[in-house]
Amino acid sequence: MRSIEFKMEREGLIHEGDHIRVTEGVLPSNYYYTIWPSLAMSGNIPLNQRLKTREGIVTSVRENERGYYVTAEFDEPEPRH
Numbered sequence: 001m002r003s004i005e006f007k008m009e010r011e012g013l014i015h016e017g018d019h020i021r022v023t024e025g026v027l028p029s030n031y032y033y034t035i036w037p038s039l040a041m042s043g044n045i046p047l048n049q050r051l052k053t054r055e056g057i058v059t060s061v062r063e064n065e066r067g068y069y070v071t072a073e074f075d076e077p078e079p080r081h
Helices: none
Strands: 002-008 019-026 030-035 040-042 055-064 067-074
Touching: 002 030, 002 055
Parallel strands: none
Antiparallel strands: 002 040, 002 067, 019 030, 019 055, 030 040, 055 067
16 A cells, blocks of 8 residues: 655544545646645655555544644555655
8 A cells, every 4th residue: 555645734624534536736847646626735746656546545634733634545556766
């Protein structure tokens, strides 16, 4: 399973165990993913680590001093770095 962390701006939009879909955005040298419909966004992902599947399961939602963070797992292997 592959894990990706997303930043969520408001509490309660996504919960542990939720089934999610993501959309892909493209930058010149990276991809980024948004939990549909614009609930949370990933950091930049290098081109050679592109996500192949677009559906996953939320494994955790946590809050720290910088905001809310969602971790989701996708049914594909972790990329090689």
